[in-house]
Structure formats: C-alpha cells, structure tokens
Amino acid sequence: MAESPVERNALRMVNIEKYFGLVCALRKINLEVGSNEIVGLIGDNGAGKSTMVKILTGVFPPTSGEIYIAGNKVDLRNxxxxxAHEHGVETVYQDKSLGEKQVLWRNFFIGREITLPFGFLNVKKEKEIANEIMVNTIGFRGKGITVDSKVSKLSGGERQGVAIGRAMHFEAELIILDEPTVALSLKEVAKVLNFVHKIKEAGKACIYISHAMADVYEISDRFVIMDRGEIVADMAKKEISLKALDEFLLEYSHGMKDKVEL
Ligand SMILES: Nc1ncnc2c1ncn2[C@@H]1O[C@H](COP(=O)(O)OP(=O)(O)O)[C@@H](O)[C@H]1O
Ligand SMILES: [Mg+2]
Structure with a gap:
C-alpha cells in the first residue's frame, strides 16, 4: 500500500469512547503514535490506560470511535x-505473557508455530530464529541462558526481553508495554529499558506505560498524560525537562484534589 505522509503513523485513534455500563472509562480519546515513536503513557490508577491497551489489542471493543493501524482502518466489529496481531499490534504483559515451564524457543512461537509438510514442528528453524532474535536483535547476554533454557530460569527483565523480541520478530508496527517494570529490581529495570531502546532502533513504535517517571522520561519521545478517561496533556520530550514534567504532574494532581474537595 502506498503510504501518504498523513498515514505514516503507527496508530491513530479517533474519538474513542468506552463505557462499562454507565461508567465512562474513556472519553473522546484522540491519539497518534508516529511510526518510529516511543510514547510514554502516564496517569494515576483508574485513568484508563489499561482500558485503552485492551481496546487496541482486541480484548474488547470500544463503545464508539475509530482506530487506524499503519494507516489501515480497523474493523472494530470483527x-x-x-x-490485532495481523494488524501488527503486540502487547507485552507483565510476566503473564510467558509460559513458565516452557523452553524459550517454544515460547517464542506459541500459537504461531513454524511447521514442516505433514504438520511437524520445524524445531531447527524455530530455534535458529529465536536465537538470532534474542542474541542479535535484543542483545541477550544472560549467563548460561540459551534458547533451550526454561522460562522459569529467566529473570523478570529477561522475560520482558523475550516478549519484546517475540513482538519484534512478528513484525509488530506497535508494541505496547503496560507497566513492564513493576516488581523488578533496578538492574532488571535497566535491562527492560535497554530492550525498549531496541524497539526504537528497529524502527518500530511503542506505547510505554509506567509509574516510574525517570524511566518513562528516559525512553520516550513524547508524553501523553491521562486523567479519569481523558487525555489532559500531550508534549514532546524536547518541550519539557524531567523536573518540569514531575512538577506538572504534582501540580495537576493537587489541582484535581482541590477541585474534588470543593
Ligand atoms: N472490565 C471492566 N468493567 C468495569 N469497569 C472497568 C473495567 N475495566 C476497567 N474499568 C474501569 O475503568 C476505569 C479505568 O481503568 P483502567 O483502564 O484499568 O485504568 P489504569 O490502567 O489507568 O489504572 C476505572 O474506573 C476502572 O474501574
Ligand atoms: Mg492499568
């Protein structure tokens, strides 16, 4: 498909709304993510971040609105x-996305196995690809960890790396990470951030959700701030320092508290 400059975005959400019964979880969400952009999505608990992720990944439909992925309109009824995978949207959930007892290479192709004629699993090919991605694309340096290692042997950060590597292998246009560093040690967080840098280097787009502001600031090109179902601010990294962003969030939440107390 010929790409026009307007449609170079990895993602465009137009007037997305989501109601759970009478509760409005998302209100008129308009969001664009550039084809090689890392967007940090920030907001307090209940802001609607995960609801937005679930809509993008096809877990449930929005109540109304439109979604375009790499310029292609998504048929939200189907x-x-x-x-979502076919459109190129991949989500890396915190730990849950990997089967503990499986070996790494099998995990890599779960649900999307490469088969030989007669339906036999192409073990050699799967191992080769998994190894290539983990070592060269992701830069996996885990001591004693190979594609034959059990997932349960991997550290939390390494598991995120496998999930990100898998998303990159399946040619994701947009990789979504919803709080990938919760419960990880500092060293493990550093690994995850390094994997996110690989997403950028590979020319892909990413939505990165986290409460750790320093991390979000370091890896994002842009920040989108949500509050109670709405996008309340959208700014480029070059427009704001980490300190100013922290202050903005603090003032914003205070302002909200004052309003609630009135
Ligand atoms: N399946 C659901 N049913 C009813 N309400 C939900 C459901 N999922 C989320 N919500 C509500 O939608 C709002 C946004 O939640 P969520 O997207 O999880 O926020 P965040 O990820 O930013 O913490 C909250 O008020 C939450 O209670
Ligand atoms: Mg959430």
Missing amino acids: YNVKR
Missing part, C-alpha cells in the same frame, strides 16, 4: 487479539 476485531480480536488474533486480528
């Missing part, structure tokens, strides 16, 4: 997790 959207699900499999279709």
Whole structure:
C-alpha cells in the first residue's frame, strides 16, 4: 500500500469512547503514535490506560470511535487479539505473557508455530530464529541462558526481553508495554529499558506505560498524560525537562484534589 505522509503513523485513534455500563472509562480519546515513536503513557490508577491497551489489542471493543493501524482502518466489529496481531499490534504483559515451564524457543512461537509438510514442528528453524532474535536483535547476554533454557530460569527483565523480541520478530508496527517494570529490581529495570531502546532502533513504535517517571522520561519521545478517561496533556520530550514534567504532574494532581474537595 502506498503510504501518504498523513498515514505514516503507527496508530491513530479517533474519538474513542468506552463505557462499562454507565461508567465512562474513556472519553473522546484522540491519539497518534508516529511510526518510529516511543510514547510514554502516564496517569494515576483508574485513568484508563489499561482500558485503552485492551481496546487496541482486541480484548474488547470500544463503545464508539475509530482506530487506524499503519494507516489501515480497523474493523472494530470483527476485531480480536488474533486480528490485532495481523494488524501488527503486540502487547507485552507483565510476566503473564510467558509460559513458565516452557523452553524459550517454544515460547517464542506459541500459537504461531513454524511447521514442516505433514504438520511437524520445524524445531531447527524455530530455534535458529529465536536465537538470532534474542542474541542479535535484543542483545541477550544472560549467563548460561540459551534458547533451550526454561522460562522459569529467566529473570523478570529477561522475560520482558523475550516478549519484546517475540513482538519484534512478528513484525509488530506497535508494541505496547503496560507497566513492564513493576516488581523488578533496578538492574532488571535497566535491562527492560535497554530492550525498549531496541524497539526504537528497529524502527518500530511503542506505547510505554509506567509509574516510574525517570524511566518513562528516559525512553520516550513524547508524553501523553491521562486523567479519569481523558487525555489532559500531550508534549514532546524536547518541550519539557524531567523536573518540569514531575512538577506538572504534582501540580495537576493537587489541582484535581482541590477541585474534588470543593
Ligand atoms: N472490565 C471492566 N468493567 C468495569 N469497569 C472497568 C473495567 N475495566 C476497567 N474499568 C474501569 O475503568 C476505569 C479505568 O481503568 P483502567 O483502564 O484499568 O485504568 P489504569 O490502567 O489507568 O489504572 C476505572 O474506573 C476502572 O474501574
Ligand atoms: Mg492499568
């Protein structure tokens, strides 16, 4: 498909709304993510971040609105997790995305196995690809860890690396990480951030959700701030320092508290 400059975005959400019964979880969400942009999505608990992720990944549909992925309009009436994969949207959930007892290479191709004629698993090919991605694309340096290692042997950060590597292998246009560093040690967080840098280097786009502001600041090109179902600020990294961003968030939450107390 010919790409016009307007449609170079990895993602465009237009007037997305989501109601759970009478509760409005998302209100008129308009968001664009550039084809090689890392967007840090920030907001307090309950802001609607995960709801937005679930809509993008086909877990449930929005109540109204439109979604375009790499310029292609998504048919939201027939959207699900499999279709989201086909469109190039991959989500890396915190730990849950990896099967503990499996070996790394099998995990890599779960649900998308490479088969030989007669349906046999192409073990050699799967191992080769998994190794290539983990070592060269992701830069996996885990001591004693190979594609034959069990997932349960990997550290938390390494598991995130496998999930990110898998998303990159399947040619994701947009990789979404919803709080990938919760419960990880500092050293492990550093690994995850390094993997996110690989997403950028590979020319892909990413939405990175985290409460750790220093981390979000370091890896993001842009910040989108949500509050109670709405996008309340959208700024480029070059427009704001980490200190100013922290202050903005603090003042914003205080302002909100004052309003609530009135
Ligand atoms: N499945 C659901 N059913 C009803 N309400 C939900 C559901 N999922 C989320 N919500 C509500 O939507 C709002 C946004 O939640 P969520 O997207 O999880 O926020 P965040 O990820 O930013 O913490 C909250 O008020 C939450 O209670
Ligand atoms: Mg959430």
